[in-house]
Amino acid sequence: MPPLPFSRPLIKISGEALMGKETYGVDTSTLNAIASDICDLMNSGIKPALVVGGGNIFRGVAGVAQGMGRVKSDFMGMLATVMNAIALQDAFSKAGRAARIYSGLPVPTICDSFDRDRALADLDAGRAVILAGGTGSPFFTTDTAAALRAAELDCDVLMKATQVDGIYTSDPKQDPTARRYDRLTFSEVLTKDLKVMDAAAIALARDNNIPVVVFSLHEDGAIGKVMRGQAVCTMVAN
Numbered sequence: 001m002p003p004l005p006f007s008r009p010l011i012k013i014s015g016e017a018l019m020g021k022e023t024y025g026v027d028t029s030t031l032n033a034i035a036s037d038i039c040d041l042m043n044s045g046i047k048p049a050l051v052v053g054g055g056n057i058f059r060g061v062a063g064v065a066q067g068m069g070r071v072k073s074d075f076m077g078m079l080a081t082v083m084n085a086i087a088l089q090d091a092f093s094k095a096g097r098a099a100r101i102y103s104g105l106p107v108p109t110i111c112d113s114f115d116r117d118r119a120l121a122d123l124d125a126g127r128a129v130i131l132a133g134g135t136g137s138p139f140f141t142t143d144t145a146a147a148l149r150a151a152e153l154d155c156d157v158l159m160k161a162t163q164v165d166g167i168y169t170s171d172p173k174q175d176p177t178a179r180r181y182d183r184l185t186f187s188e189v190l191t192k193d194l195k196v197m198d199a200a201a202i203a204l205a206r207d208n209n210i211p212v213v214v215f216s217l218h219e220d221g222a223i224g225k226v227m228r229g230q231a232v233c234t235m236v237a238n
Contacts, residue, residue: 003229004213006157008047008123010150011038012143013161015055015084017217025056026087035091037223038128042097046227049119049129049153051146052088054080060138074138078105081142085132086110092128099128104136104145116152123153143197147204158210159226160197161217166234167196183235196236211237 013034020027038048057080063073085101092099100122101111111132112118119129134145143160150158164172165180167189172178186206190199196214197205205212215226215233225231 004157004227006211006227007045008049008153008155009157009159009227010049010051010146010153010155011159011161011223012051012146013053013088013217014142015053015057015059015080016163017161018052018084018087019056026084028091031087031091032094033220034217034223035088035095035097037221039092039095039097040221040224041227042126042128047123047126049123049131049149049155050088051131051142051149052081052084053142054078054082054084056080057083071138074134074140075105078133078136079107081132081134082107082110085130088130092130097128098126099130101130101132103133104131105133106136107133114149119153129153141198141201143201144204147197147201147208147210150210151204151208155210158205158212159223160212160214161222162196162214163216163218165216165232167194167214167236180232181234183237186236186238189236202236205236206238209238211235 018026020030054077058076060073060077064070089099089101102114102119103111104114106113122129131149134142167181168178170178186202189202213233213235226233
């Protein structure tokens with residue numbers, strides 16, 4: 001794939017990605033590597049926003065499976081994303097870049113509530129913008145939050161970091177015959193029920209004409225390599 005012609009990506013990083021080789025919480029070396037990779041992009045003029053998940057600390061769906069109420073579980077998951085955002089902000093600071101956290105869930109002692117105009121000003125000023133707290137409402141995934149924020153912040157691509165290097169016909173970890181797609185349309189993702197993102201997120205990206213790039217975060221410098229066309233990935237676009 002040639003270099004991606006985008007300058008304002010929204011990068012969706014799962015909480016699980018922050019664990020590195022650990023089984024819970026945040027692996028500092030992994031966190032610092034992700035921040036360093038993104039800082040390298042910023043040094044070349046890229047203006048990234050980031051949405052961070054919380055699955056390394058708490059997943060709302062897991063709480064529901066154990067008998068908790070959905071609303072309370074989702075709020076706990078949102079708070080987990082705020083914790084990860086603080087860790088990521090610290091990693092950016094160590095890498096020499098300013099980063100500001102905005103949360104969809106109001107936690108004023110810790111960070112600012114999401115404000116589109118201020119977030120846009122931060123991006124234009126060369127700061128990384130870290131978006132936590134999901135949409136601030138239960139029943140919405142961080143994928144949907146990523147698509148929503150990408151539209152609100154005029155991002156030209158949504159980059160989703162996953163455990164595999166793109167979208168496959170089936171789970172490649174369970175099916176050795178699974179084939180990877182190089183490119184798909186949004187309609188194909190929905191009709192084939194490929195599950196890379198929930199339907200609400202796919203519809204938001206489609207309706208706002210925001211391409212989605214799915215790639216693996218496991219390789220060193222993965223985000224930069226995808227942007228430079230040096231890594232395997234799948235592109236979803238209209």
